[in-house]
Amino acid sequence: MATSQVETVGSGANKLKLAAAVLLLLAGLVAFYWLGKQGALVQWGALLAALVAAVVVFFSAQTGRDLWAFGRDAWREVGKVVWxxxxxxxxxxxxxxxxxxxxxxxxxxxxxxxxxxxxxxxxxxxx
Missing domain, CATH: 4.10.220 (Light-harvesting Protein)
Structure with missing residues (x-):
């Protein structure tokens, strides 16, 4: 009988990084709408800065590193395909x-x- 493995978010630091990434993303969305009267450049700048920060924090967590490794392995497998x-x-x-x-x-x-x-x-x- 085959057993299935379920991967969960492990350490507290990893959970904290994932929560911080989500909060940064939400903060960017809130800032985008909250800074509506400041002009489009400020709005988009705040949104993009928060998005970049969220991505950096996400990829510093174990889950992000696993996602990056999966993408790298998938790209390697695409190279092996005989088209x-x-x-x-x-x-x-x-x-x-x-x-x-x-x-x-x-x-x-x-x-x-x-x-x-x-x-x-x-x-x-x-x-």
Missing amino acids: PARKEAIQMTAYVFAFVVVMALFLWLTDKTLEWFIFDLILGWRK
């Missing part, structure tokens, strides 16, 4: 479009046949 050649990609796209057209025609024909069968033959609504 199809242009000709093969165009052919597969054409196959998909052809299949969609065939299925659309099939579903339309099925719909019209059922419509004719139910409404004309069984119910006799159309004369």
Whole structure:
């Protein structure tokens, strides 16, 4: 039987950093609206400064470092993918479009046949 692991926020310092990042983000949003009369430059400056500070604090926490490592590993895996050649990609796209057209025609024909069968033959609504 496979056991699943649930990762939780571990240390108190990590929790504090995450809470600080959230508070900085909220403070930036509040400052953006609170500084509405100061001008757009001040508004956006406060928002961007708080956002940058929140991102820096988040990535200094273990959760942020784990997210960064995940992104780095994902990018490394993308580099290992064997991508199809242009000709093969165009052919597969054409196959998909052809299949969609065939299925659309099939579903339309099925719909019209059922419509004719139910409404004309069984119910006799159309004369």
